[in-house]
Amino acid sequence: MAIYAGLDVSDRTTHICVVDVEGKVLRRDVVASDPDVLAKWLNRHCTELARVVLETGTLSTFLYGLDGVDAPRRH
Numbered sequence: 001m002a003i004y005a006g007l008d009v010s011d012r013t014t015h016i017c018v019v020d021v022e023g024k025v026l027r028r029d030v031v032a033s034d035p036d037v038l039a040k041w042l043n044r045h046c047t048e049l050a051r052v053v054l055e056t057g058t059l060s061t062f063l064y065g066l067d068g069v070d071a072p073r074r075h
Helices: 036-045
Strands: 005-009 013-020 025-032 049-054
Touching: 013 036, 025 036
Parallel strands: 005 049
Antiparallel strands: 005 013, 013 025
16 A cells, blocks of 8 residues: 655754555654654655655755665655
8 A cells, every 4th residue: 555744844843744555544653854863754654655755945955765665666
């Protein structure tokens, strides 16, 4: 089952919401706004991750690419 993760990034924390293809919420959490912490969380909790989406803005640009996440990359 493909799942999707949405990130709401602020300066200290990031809210994560994981949903399935039908939009059912599978998991919610709050983690530190740190690329390594986010990558570890996503790899641990999202084994069939299809896509990660996040809002655009000055607080989220450092996450572009999110190295370390074991998800398919589309360019």
